Amino acid sequence: MSIDNNSWNPKIIVFACNWCTYAAADLAGLNHLQYPADVRIIRTPCSGRMDPMLVLRAFNRGADGVLLSG
Amino acid sequence: MKKRVGVFVCDCGTNIASVVDTGKVAEYASTLPGVVYATTYKYMCSDPGQELVRNSIQEHQLEQLVIASCSPRMHEKTFRKAAEAGGLNGYMFEMVNIREQNSWVHPDREEATRKAQDLVRMGVSKVLRNKPLQVATVPIRKKAMVIGGGIAGMQAALDIAEAGHQVVLVEREATIGGKMTQLDKTFPTMDCAA
Amino acid sequence: MVAVAQHPNIELRTLAEVVKVSGYIGNFDVTIKQKAKYVDWDLCTGCGTCWEKCPSKKIRNEYDLGIGLRTAIHKVFPQAVPGKPYIDAANCTKLTKGKCGICEKVCPTQAIRFDDKDELITEEVGAIVMATGYDLFHWEETYGEYGYGKYPDVVSSLYFERLVSAGGPTGGKIVRPSDGKEPRSVAFIKCVGSRDDTKGKSYCSRACCMYTAKHAYQVKDKIADSEAYVFYMDVRTAGKNYEEFYQRSLNSGARYIRGRVSKIYPRGDRLVLKSEDTLLGMPIEVEADMVVLATAMVPSEGAAELAKTIGFSTDKDGFFQEAHPKLQPVETFSAGVYLAGACQGPKDIPDTVAQASAAAVKVCGLFSKTELATEPMIVEIDSDKCSGCGFCVPICPYNALSLADLSYRGHHGTATREIAEVNPSLCQGCGACIPACRTLALSLKGYSNEQLVAEVDALCL
Numbered sequence: 001m002s003i004d005n006n007s008w009n010p011k012i013i014v015f016a017c018n019w020c021t022y023a024a025a026d027l028a029g030l031n032h033l034q035y036p037a038d039v040r041i042i043r044t045p046c047s048g049r050m051d052p053m054l055v056l057r058a059f060n061r062g063a064d065g066v067l068l069s070g
Numbered sequence: 071m072k073k074r075v076g077v078f079v080c081d082c083g084t085n086i087a088s089v090v091d092t093g094k095v096a097e098y099a100s101t102l103p104g105v106v107y108a109t110t111y112k113y114m115c116s117d118p119g120q121e122l123v124r125n126s127i128q129e130h131q132l133e134q135l136v137i138a139s140c141s142p143r144m145h146e147k148t149f150r151k152a153a154e155a156g157g158l159n160g161y162m163f164e165m166v167n168i169r170e171q172n173s174w175v176h177p178d179r180e181e182a183t184r185k186a187q188d189l190v191r192m193g194v195s196k197v198l199r200n201k202p203l204q205v206a207t208v209p210i211r212k213k214a215m216v217i218g219g220g221i222a223g224m225q226a227a228l229d230i231a232e233a234g235h236q237v238v239l240v241e242r243e244a245t246i247g248g249k250m251t252q253l254d255k256t257f258p259t260m261d262c263a264a
Numbered sequence: 265m266v267a268v269a270q271h272p273n274i275e276l277r278t279l280a281e282v283v284k285v286s287g288y289i290g291n292f293d294v295t296i297k298q299k300a301k302y303v304d305w306d307l308c309t310g311c312g313t314c315w316e317k318c319p320s321k322k323i324r325n326e327y328d329l330g331i332g333l334r335t336a337i338h339k340v341f342p343q344a345v346p347g348k349p350y351i352d353a354a355n356c357t358k359l360t361k362g363k364c365g366i367c368e369k370v371c372p373t374q375a376i377r378f379d380d381k382d383e384l385i386t387e388e389v390g391a392i393v394m395a396t397g398y399d400l401f402h403w404e405e406t407y408g409e410y411g412y413g414k415y416p417d418v419v420s421s422l423y424f425e426r427l428v429s430a431g432g433p434t435g436g437k438i439v440r441p442s443d444g445k446e447p448r449s450v451a452f453i454k455c456v457g458s459r460d461d462t463k464g465k466s467y468c469s470r471a472c473c474m475y476t477a478k479h480a481y482q483v484k485d486k487i488a489d490s491e492a493y494v495f496y497m498d499v500r501t502a503g504k505n506y507e508e509f510y511q512r513s514l515n516s517g518a519r520y521i522r523g524r525v526s527k528i529y530p531r532g533d534r535l536v537l538k539s540e541d542t543l544l545g546m547p548i549e550v551e552a553d554m555v556v557l558a559t560a561m562v563p564s565e566g567a568a569e570l571a572k573t574i575g576f577s578t579d580k581d582g583f584f585q586e587a588h589p590k591l592q593p594v595e596t597f598s599a600g601v602y603l604a605g606a607c608q609g610p611k612d613i614p615d616t617v618a619q620a621s622a623a624a625v626k627v628c629g630l631f632s633k634t635e636l637a638t639e640p641m642i643v644e645i646d647s648d649k650c651s652g653c654g655f656c657v658p659i660c661p662y663n664a665l666s667l668a669d670l671s672y673r674g675h676h677g678t679a680t681r682e683i684a685e686v687n688p689s690l691c692q693g694c695g696a697c698i699p700a701c702r703t704l705a706l707s708l709k710g711y712s713n714e715q716l717v718a719e720v721d722a723l724c725l
Contacts, residue, residue, distance in 0.1 A: 013720065013723055018143075022141075022143070023143060025171050026143055026144075026167075026171065028170075028175060029141070029169065029170030029171055029172075029174035029175050030170060032174050034175055034177060035175055036176075037172075037176040037181035037182055037184075040185070040188055040189065040723045042192070042719050042723070043167075044695070044711065044716070045694055045695050045708065045710075045711050046694035046695055046696060048661075048694050048695060049711060050699065051698060051699040052699065054713075054717065054720060057720050058724060061720060061724035061725075063720075063724050161640065161641075161710065188722075188723055188725075189723075191722045192722040192723050194722075195718040195719060195722035196715050196719050196722075198718070199712070199714050199715045199718050200710070200715070201709070203641065203710065204640055205637045205638065205639075206637070206638045206688060207635035208288075208290055208291060208635065208689050209290065209291070209634065209635055209636075210289075210291075210390045210634060210636055211290060211291055211292075211388055211389055212631045213387075213388070213389045214389055214390065214392070214393060214627050214631075215292070215387060215389040215391070215392050215393070216392075216395055217282055217392065217393070217394055217395060217396060217570070218394065218395035218396040218397055218564075218607065219278070219395075220395060220397045220605065221605065221617060221620070222395035222397065222605025222606070222607070222623075223395030223605070223620070224265065225604070225616070225617050225620035225621060225624070226393045226604045226624045228268060228271065228274070228624075229624030229625070229628075230273075230393075230627050231271045231272075232271075233624070233631075234273070235273065235627070235628065235631050236273050236275070237274045238274075238275045238277060238387050238389065239268065239274055239275070239277065240277045240280050240281070240282060240296055241280065242278075242280065242281045243278065243340065244278050244279050244339070244340050244344065244350050245339070245340045245341070245344035245345055245346070246265055246269070246278065247344075247345065248397055249397060249422070250613070251341060251343070252327065252422060252425055252429070254425050254428045254430065254432070254436070254482075255478070255482075256478075256613055257474045257475060257477065257506070257509050258474070258504075258505040258509040
């Protein structure tokens with residue numbers, strides 16, 4: 001199986017804790033660190049808020065990858 | 071609650087607009103369900119920017135706001151106040167981060183613009199489900215406790231007490247003064263420690 | 265000190281420790297353990313008859329680092345505040361063996377209370393300032409090259425302070441611990457435990473460069489024809505008038521040698537210090553009568569447990585963690601708890617005073633309001649859906665959830681059942697309880713399932 005990197009854009013959903021990961025993503029921005037634009041961040045008040053249901057929902061709707069970080 | 075969303079896309083000078091086609095994002099936003107008004111502005115956080123928010127709420131009878139600009143950790147409170155000044159509940163507002171988590175980290179204009187559109191769509195979708203929230207208050211007991219009776223604790227206790235508030239100073243030894251009382255003269259003035 | 269004791273707004277509690285803190289900013293309940301003093305301080309006049317007559321006279325005086333002796337009933341030092349004595353129970357023969365009681369007989373105001381007990385007191389306060397200070401690094405446990413504390417004439421800087429202090433046990437005369445003679449030459453070693461990753465701490469203790477400059481100057485000043493050697497890694501004098509003070513010490517004749525002392529050993533009744541002079545690039549040997557170690561500042565004993573009790577964090581070295589190193593240097597992550605002095609990190613007196621005043625201003629700023637707005641993005645409970653299982657209660661890190669009785673109208677009149685209840689002041693809106701709720705009765709305002717699902721769906725379009 002081969003994936004043509006030029007035409008395929010994966011959907012990566014990130015659930016980021018407001019106090020650490022979301023702040024870290026801001027810091028990455030502040031330092032202009034480049035990363036692929038396929039990443040979409042959803043802010044959560046804490047990684048404790050994460051419900052497995054949300055991960056399953058993302059995959060169910062076609063997400064190619066889910067990152068929980070907190 | 072009526073669905074009347076206003077979307078404001080910030081250029082942040084060139085911080086956002088140099089990478090993200092903000093005009094295109096606003097144009098896209100205006101096609102989203104529930105959105106009745108979408109625009110761009112050079113600096114949303116500036117006085118005229120906030121005025122634009124206030125006036126637009128009145129003019130277009132907006133019920134929900136989405137502001138796509140910098141990180142909410144930066145200006146969420148600013149825009150919440152602007153929303154309230156325009157007559158909305160401050161929590162009928164969502165901020166979309168297209169600077170720290172977009173224009174500053176992605177060089178490709180097309181990809182960054184597409185991401186900004188996705189994020190605005192996310193913000194609109196969420197804000198349509200927001201509910202007005204009320205800030206509650208709790209009373210404050212105007213009495214302080216200082217734990218430790220060395221220089222730091224004594225100074226803090228005295229300053230608070232001088233301001234007219236009650237202070238409880240807790241010290242585990244039998245005397246206050248801490249390490250300071252064991253010292254002889256102290257630098258750089260060589261005055262005595264006690 | 266006296267100003268503190270006499271201030272009408274300050275209630276002083278010595279021999280007391282904080283054991284429990286509950287509540288939140290503006291509304292803390294602090295439980296304090298008031299330790300037994302065995303003396304009624306309301307009756308005691310501090311006349312001193314008791315400690316003069318106390319027969320247990322041979323107790324090591326910790327305050328003077330063992331230079332002198334003290335009695336079981338004692339004041340920590342003559343100018344102690346409050347100026348009242350207490351009984352050190354472990355060393356009192358009446359309290360340990362039931363015999364003696366002389367202090368009780370001689371006390372002119374009948375203030376002795378052998379039946380005194382520790383008691384718990386609860387204080388209701390709105391803000392807490394942490395000012396627990398520092399301890400000195402225990403060099404004896406790690407620095408074998410300096411003799412593990414085996415040579416009596418190798419002492420700490422604090423010990424030296426007691427020697428030079430006019431109010432100290434020697435009346436300000438510098439003498440050697442081994443024979444009580446005045447030393448001709450004194451060597452100082454800086455950074456003992458500081459800036460030493462292998463044996464001590466990686467950080468700089470900040471005050472040692474300056475107090476060592478002071479000590480060297482005092483040796484030159486107090487002892488005629490004396491020598492003061494200072495072994496250093498760097499001389500750090502970043503403070504107003506600090507560099508000038510250091511120059512004064514140099515000008516007095518103190519000899520600064522750049523190098524780490526690798527070994528101290530006795531020769532006759534003197535001590536030999538082996539080092540390298542890194543500026544000359546050659547090994548050197550210095551003979552001294554006495555060696556003073558500038559030991560690192562470390563967090564005070566019990567600081568980490570206290571931070572845990574109150575609910576904020578400590579840094580990698582065990583000092584209290586400020587909310588932001590530059591922008592919030594006196595706040596903690598626990599709202600309403602502020603930091604002052606060396607408990608936050610090594611500090612000298614000017615910086616300590618500045619931070620203490622800053623903490624006081626934060627408290628006064630808080631107290632300038634009568635009410636405090638609370639964050640509305642907190643958990644709400646649908647009482648119809650809540651089964652009262654209680655799963656959520658232990659999950660809450662802020663103890664904001666509990667089970668409470670709910671009265672409702674049933675088929676046979678009013679009945680009650682248990683459901684979860686949230687304390688809106690304690691809830692921080694983290695939402696950790698939401699995934700635990702099996703009946704979907706809990707919802708986090710601003711981050712409801714509906715809202716987060718809408719975000720996921722919108723992004724996955």
